[in-house]
Amino acid sequence: MPTVIEARDLHKTYVEKRGLIHRRVRRVEALRGVSFKVEKGIVFGLLGPNGAGKTTTVKILSTLLIPDKGRAWIMGHDVLEEPENVREIIGVSLSVERGFFWKLTGYENLKYFGMLRGLSGKELDKRIRELMDLLGLLELGADTKFYEDFSLGMKARLSLARALIHDPPVLILDEPTLGLDPASSRHIRRLIVRLAHEEGKTVLITSHNMWEVEVICDYVAIINKGKIIAMGTVPELKRMVSKEIPVEITGYAGKLVSEKDLREAVQEALRIGRVMVNVDKQGKVRIRVLVENGMEDSVVNRVLEILKAKGLKILEAKIMEPSLEDVFIKLTSGAES
Amino acid sequence: MRELEYIKMIVKAEFYAYVCWLKNNKLFAFMTLAWPYLMAAFILGLGTALGSLSVFASKVGVGDPIFYIVLASGVLVSSINVVDYSAWTLLDLKWLGVLPYIMASPPGLKRVAMYGLIIPTMISSAISLTAVAPVAVIVEGPVGLVKVLIVLGLVYLATIPLIGIAVIAGSLSLIFKEESFVSFLSPLMLLVSGVYYPITFLPKILQVLSYIVPVTYVVEAAKILSVFGVPPLDKLFWIAGVLVAMSILYNLVAYPGLRSVEKNVRKHGIST
Numbered sequence: 001m002p003t004v005i006e007a008r009d010l011h012k013t014y015v016e017k018r019g020l021i022h023r024r025v026r027r028v029e030a031l032r033g034v035s036f037k038v039e040k041g042i043v044f045g046l047l048g049p050n051g052a053g054k055t056t057t058v059k060i061l062s063t064l065l066i067p068d069k070g071r072a073w074i075m076g077h078d079v080l081e082e083p084e085n086v087r088e089i090i091g092v093s094l095s096v097e098r099g100f101f102w103k104l105t106g107y108e109n110l111k112y113f114g115m116l117r118g119l120s121g122k123e124l125d126k127r128i129r130e131l132m133d134l135l136g137l138l139e140l141g142a143d144t145k146f147y148e149d150f151s152l153g154m155k156a157r158l159s160l161a162r163a164l165i166h167d168p169p170v171l172i173l174d175e176p177t178l179g180l181d182p183a184s185s186r187h188i189r190r191l192i193v194r195l196a197h198e199e200g201k202t203v204l205i206t207s208h209n210m211w212e213v214e215v216i217c218d219y220v221a222i223i224n225k226g227k228i229i230a231m232g233t234v235p236e237l238k239r240m241v242s243k244e245i246p247v248e249i250t251g252y253a254g255k256l257v258s259e260k261d262l263r264e265a266v267q268e269a270l271r272i273g274r275v276m277v278n279v280d281k282q283g284k285v286r287i288r289v290l291v292e293n294g295m296e297d298s299v300v301n302r303v304l305e306i307l308k309a310k311g312l313k314i315l316e317a318k319i320m321e322p323s324l325e326d327v328f329i330k331l332t333s334g335a336e337s
Numbered sequence: 338m339r340e341l342e343y344i345k346m347i348v349k350a351e352f353y354a355y356v357c358w359l360k361n362n363k364l365f366a367f368m369t370l371a372w373p374y375l376m377a378a379f380i381l382g383l384g385t386a387l388g389s390l391s392v393f394a395s396k397v398g399v400g401d402p403i404f405y406i407v408l409a410s411g412v413l414v415s416s417i418n419v420v421d422y423s424a425w426t427l428l429d430l431k432w433l434g435v436l437p438y439i440m441a442s443p444p445g446l447k448r449v450a451m452y453g454l455i456i457p458t459m460i461s462s463a464i465s466l467t468a469v470a471p472v473a474v475i476v477e478g479p480v481g482l483v484k485v486l487i488v489l490g491l492v493y494l495a496t497i498p499l500i501g502i503a504v505i506a507g508s509l510s511l512i513f514k515e516e517s518f519v520s521f522l523s524p525l526m527l528l529v530s531g532v533y534y535p536i537t538f539l540p541k542i543l544q545v546l547s548y549i550v551p552v553t554y555v556v557e558a559a560k561i562l563s564v565f566g567v568p569p570l571d572k573l574f575w576i577a578g579v580l581v582a583m584s585i586l587y588n589l590v591a592y593p594g595l596r597s598v599e600k601n602v603r604k605h606g607i608s609t
Binding site (some may be wrong): 014015016056059062063064065066085087088090092095097098099100101102103104105108111112113115116117118120146162183306 | 342346347349350353354357358361362366433434435439440441442443444445449462523600603604606607
């Protein structure tokens with residue numbers, strides 16, 4: 001399969017300067033040598049926590065950001081040297097929340113962006129209707145509704161429709177299902193897979209939703225702190241944790257508890273670093289630990305003791321099949337996620 | 338050839354979007370029509386409170402003060418619209434999150450920011466001056482309408498250098514993340530254009546500034562046209578010449594400026 005997207009040794013440090021008279025300077029190292037290749041007709045997932053460098057990579061590939069070092073190509077076109085050629089062949093969705101004119105309808109917005117790509121007349125009208133139908137926007141009345149009245153799900157669908165308006169061979173989608181309801185997420189996931197596998201488009205998506213990446217991506221790169229730390233198909237990545245078993249315990253705190261405190265308590269008790277802790281707004285706690293084969297019972301008991309000591313009500317404890325999340329836990333050794 | 342195609346694409350897209358926007362904001366469209374009259378009424382009220390219209394006419398140097406005030410208000414309103422629209426567009430696009438998609442479109446930011454402004458500002462100027470046309474016809478008959486069309490032509494000539502100035506200010510706001518560059522433009526223009534008082538009333542430094550602001554020349558044309566009958570065409574041609582020269586000069590700075598803005602934005606990143 002030919003390579004469609006290639007990134008080679010991308011580096012980027014943001015230097016933020018504010019104020020004209022009193023200059024304030026802040027440096028953030030976003031990418032530290034990112035390299036990967038994406039073959040034609042696949043869904044490639046760039047998986048990583050917030051601030052890992054996913055959006056920076058996407059912006060460079062979309063010609064929106066110039067890297068400090070390194071190069072990238074889309075279908076052989078250099079994103080730095082030939083940005084106009086690259087823009088012709090990519091469809092981009094960068095944020096599902098905004099990026100359109102609020103006082104224009106969904107149809108009018110798509111028509112504007114279609115015209116900016118040289119489309120016009122009946123051909124453009126037909127394309128807009130097709131896309132709105134494909135994305136379920138017509139049945140939601142998005143063609144006549146102002147963008148300001150759109151739900152988040154409709155905004156996400158419209159963003160994907162814009163990316164597809166000129167039928168590009170390459171799609172670059174930054175967190176395409178972020179914050180969406182299950183129905184909208186499922187709709188978009190199905191469409192992404194269909195576009196790659198049935199229409200031969202090459203799709204690069206970023207996500208921090210590990211389950212989603214596992215479900216739709218043919219090939220995955222895990223990025224953390226500006227570096228790719230693992231790359232492969234989902235089964236290949238899962239084999240990295242085949243000697244370990246994921247254990248998941250859920251509990252209810254009933255009050256606000258610190259993820260960091262809980263993680264440190266479990267890490268200290270078990271003497272392992274591979275622990276992921278999530279506490280949601282309702283006080284539901286989820287702890288996932290990678291343990292060696294045969295050690296799962298003792299680990300579960302130990303974690304239960306810790307949680308009880310912290311006053312948490314235990315809801316469930318189960319031994320799981322390894323997932324991408326476990327690969328991520330292992331590779332980042334319990335880093336913030 | 339590709340450049341010409343990009344310009345065509347942008348002009349068509351912006352025309353479509355602006356017409357849709359006006360259609361969807363009917364109250365704004367109505368206010369654009371009403372605004373020159375509100376301004377004229379305000380100035381007339383203020384003028385008659387402080388003295389007679391004939392005093393105003395002799396001080397400002399115009400023939401028919403009512404015709405002049407209405408016409409000049411149309412000029413001023415359309416010029417403010419041009420400057421505001423042009424200067425704030427870059428920031429508006431950034432706030433709406435549209436800017437990255439403009440940048441990721443084949444024409445790119447520099448072309449859309451430059452050529453994309455022409456159509457909406459021309460439509461807006463036409464609306465403002467159409468609004469004053471009925472008064473011009475009532476006061477001077479068909480000649481009044483011709484005079485409005487001449488002023489519209491001059492406003493269009495002034496639009497191009499105004500876009501240049503506004504784009505420079507908008508670009509600086511984008512680079513330095515400071516809105517102050519665009520917010521002072523309209524009040525400054527109001528101050529130095531000499532619409533409601535002679536330029537000689539201004540301090541020396543503002544007088545100098547008034548000569549580099551294109552609106553001053555369109556206001557001057559409105560003064561010339563406010564004399565009853567056929568106006569001196571040679572003076573109008575001279576004004577048109579100045580505006581053409583300004584168009585070339587300001588846009589010689591603005592276009593390369595926009596190129597460096599695009600480069601700067603691509604270097605430092607734009608929020609999505």
